[in-house]
Amino acid sequence: MGGLESNTIGGFNGMIARQLPVTVQRILEYIRVHGNITMKAATELCGYKARSATRKIIDKMQEKQLIEKVGDGPKLDMN
Numbered sequence: 001m002g003g004l005e006s007n008t009i010g011g012f013n014g015m016i017a018r019q020l021p022v023t024v025q026r027i028l029e030y031i032r033v034h035g036n037i038t039m040k041a042a043t044e045l046c047g048y049k050a051r052s053a054t055r056k057i058i059d060k061m062q063e064k065q066l067i068e069k070v071g072d073g074p075k076l077d078m079n
Contacts, residue, residue: 020066023057028066 020028023046030037030045037045043054061067 021057024061024066027057027061031067 026045027037027042030041039051039054039058042058043049043051046054046057048054058067062069
């Protein structure tokens with residue numbers, strides 16, 4: 001299964017996690033609880049109407065190594 005994987009969420013303490021933007025916190029928490037998230041679910045979770053806005057957040061999360069793309073599927077996964 002392809003997607004994105006979180007390498008660091010388990011390493012965040014509560015204080016550091018609270019310093020992240022709310023949208024990033026929501027996505028990371030959803031992935032932590034469910035193991036993965038689709039772009040559609042992430043878009044809805046963030047309250048956006050367009051997936052392009054979600055894509056920008058996901059791209060920034062990847063750049064900051066909060067999550068890592070795994071495979072080619074539509075889901076974002078974590079360890």
